[in-house]
Amino acid sequence: FVNARALLVGMPGYAQAESTFTKELEGGRAEIQRLQAQFDSSAADFEQSQAMLSPSNRAAKRKELETKSQQLQQRNQEIQNRLGQRERDLLLPMQERLTSVIEGIRAEGNYALILDLGAQNTGIITYDKSLDITDRVAQRLKTAN
16 A cells, blocks of 8 residues: 555655746646626626617627637637646656656566555545555655655
């Protein structure tokens, strides 16, 4: 058994990667909030003025709002995709290194498999604590630097 999440968080470079990602995440959220506020303002303006608009102008404004809504959703998805890729880019080198060390220990110990206790829904209720190799992996990660 190993707690990969605890090991990953303790790796050199993780705090910097997390800080970088958090800043980028906040920037993405701020952009979405700004775009949402603009859309909400346009929608409120339409609601207030629709009674005074001719049916054709009302339909045109409604269509314009629908287009803006779709653009907002599309931009939101683009930002989410970009942030997801950025998170993978920042963490992948550390995850690969961690996996390599765990694989090395698995091979040395002739373990058939190593389960991640930190993963959600592992189905593990209890286990023999002597089988936990988290400390061994952490030590190997430290000596590899």
